[in-house]
Amino acid sequence: MTATHHRPDDIEKKILRAMMTRAAERGWAHASVYQAAEEAGVTLSEARRRFPNKNKVLIYLGQYADQLVLEHHASGTPRERLFDLMMRRLDGFQEYREGVRAVLRHIPFDPKLALMLAVMTESSMEWMAEAAGLDVSGWMGRIRLKSLLALWGHLIRIWERDDSEDLAVTMSGLDKALDRAERLGLLRSATSHFNDDPPEPFSENLDRKAK
Structure with missing residues (x-):
């Protein structure tokens, strides 16, 4: 393969694009960094250095989406900020939508991948919660963070099925x-001081709403 010169960030994006295209066409199980590097015109040694395994490509995608979120200074109430930040994170996935859908379909068959994505998403949600001005400290903060994780999981399932252009x-x-x-008291800001009863877990409320 002939070496090709790219800016460092271009290399990651070229491999990411090739990986997600292949995943969309053949499924995540049949996508590989080796094949993506060949299709992207990147040397195998360079691809191996940046992505030693294909799950690293998903870590890169998550970090790219987080960067879109964290470089933006959201304003308004915590609820308004969360709306803005969560949609911005989805914007990071939208370009690779069909590939991400393939990954979501593959997760139930790959426990290692499921665990990696769960840990990565929890970290992302903690950053997002703080960027939105939510208090994630103490036991109440843990409840708030777990509820935010449930909300994100609910949102991803909606996004996966949403074929509307906008x-x-x-x-x-x-x-x-x-x-x-908000009605469950899960969007209190970091500047609030309160002694409320523990809020009902958001995931349980979603389950009941679905019945």
């Missing part, structure tokens, strides 16, 4: 989910 269905679903979270 993601109107996804935005509507997020709006309703944030309404429920």
